[in-house]
Each structure stands twice: as structure tokens, then as C-alpha cells.
Amino acid sequence: MNTPNNKRRKESKEKIEKCFIELIQTKNVDEVSITDICKNTGLNRSTFYANYIDIYDLVDKLRERMISDWLEIYKDEKDNNYHSYDFLKLFRHIKDNQIFYKTYFKLNFDLDTSMGFIDNEEVIRFLDSNKNLDYHIEFFKAGLNAIIKKWLNNNCKEAPEEILEIITSEYKGRKLSS
Numbered sequence: 173m174n175t176p177n178n179k180r181r182k183e184s185k186e187k188i189e190k191c192f193i194e195l196i197q198t199k200n201v202d203e204v205s206i207t208d209i210c211k212n213t214g215l216n217r218s219t220f221y222a223n224y225i226d227i228y229d230l231v232d233k234l235r236e237r238m239i240s241d242w243l244e245i246y247k248d249e250k251d252n253n254y255h256s257y258d259f260l261k262l263f264r265h266i267k268d269n270q271i272f273y274k275t276y277f278k279l280n281f282d283l284d285t286s287m288g289f290i291d292n293e294e295v296i297r298f299l300d301s302n303k304n305l306d307y308h309i310e311f312f313k314a315g316l317n318a319i320i321k322k323w324l325n326n327n328c329k330e331a332p333e334e335i336l337e338i339i340t341s342e343y344k345g346r347k348l349s350s
Contacts, residue, residue, distance in 0.1 A: 181222070184215055187215060188209055188219075189234055189237075192230055192234065193271065197274065197275070234279075242283070245265050246261075259339060263333075263335045263336055270327070277317075277321055277324065282317045283313075283317055319338060320335075323335055
């Protein structure tokens with residue numbers, strides 16, 4: 173019986189995702205074929221199509237899973253409705269899961285700090301104003317993503333604490349905290 177959550181189907185999806193992540197490190201999305209994935213995993217095309225419509229559906233589902241995994245870092249905060257702004261936790265996670273983040277960025281996605289990580293009210297208190305808040309948040313997100321991408325491109329040579337210092341120094345020592 174082919175139920176959505178059976179062990180074999182789960183294993184097939186994991187194989188497909190793992191293979192895709194490996195292929196995407198050296199190719200663009202439009203260069204990865206279902207044939208490549210099936211050949212490298214030993215799975216039939218019908219197995220691929222039982223789980224995904226096409227490569228872009230695989231990308232969408234992989235992105236959803238990656239966002240879910242990323243949000244797990246701050247699950248306690250979300251569940252308890254508070255923000256610690258513990259970027260060190262994020263940077264440690266990035267260093268420990270570099271392939272995850274390299275893949276995410278390679279797929280042309282950015283970490284969206286509005287996914288429950290940044291609270292606008294807290295940012296207003298941090299800035300002492302809500303003047304141009306939307307612009308500041310966009311600036312902050314773009315800067316954070318750029319720093320993370322550069323760090324990943326350098327294989328995370330700097331310690332997470334050093335990356336935190338870079339972010340902190342950009343805000344002249346002010347901390348995002350409640």
C-alpha cells in the first residue's frame with residue numbers, strides 16, 4: 173500500500189532530496205534533470221513522479237522543508253512569543269549546516285527574517301522610532317543575507333562569534349534585545 177508517510181516513500185524522498193542537493197552544488201537548477209537524479213539514486217522515474225511534479229516542485233518542497241528546519245532554531249521563542257535576537261544561535265547553526273545554507277542560497281532564496289524571527293515592535297524600540305521602519309528592515313535583511321553568503325563562500329572560516337561581532341559593529345555596538 174502506497175501511503176503518503178510510509179517508510180519506503182520517505183526513504184525515496186530523502187534519497188531524491190540528498191541527490192538534488194549534491195547536484196545543485198555544481199549545477200544550476202535548470203541543468204539538473206530527473207534522469208540525473210534517477211541515475212544517481214537508482215530510483216525509477218515513476219518514483220520521482222510519485223513524489224514531485226517536476227524539478228521545480230522538488231525545489232519548492234525542499235524550500236518548505238528547509239524553512240521549517242530553519243524555524244526550528246527559534247521554536248521555543250515562537251512558542252513562547254518572545255524574541256531573544258540570538259544571532260549567535262543562527263550563526264552556529266549555519267556553521268554546522270553549511271551545505272544546507274549553501275543550497276538554500278544557491279536556489280536563489282534568502283533568509284527572510286520576517287518569518288517570525290524579527291518583531292517589528294522590537295525593532296521600533298531598538299531604533300527609537302518607526303520612521304522608515306520598512307526600509308530599515310529591508311536594509312537589515314539584505315545586509316544579513318549578504319554577510320551570511322560571503323561567510324559561506326569562505327567556508328565559514330570565521331567563528332560564529334566573529335560574524336556576530338561584524339553585525340554588532342554595523343549597529344555601533346547596539347544590540348537587538350528586549
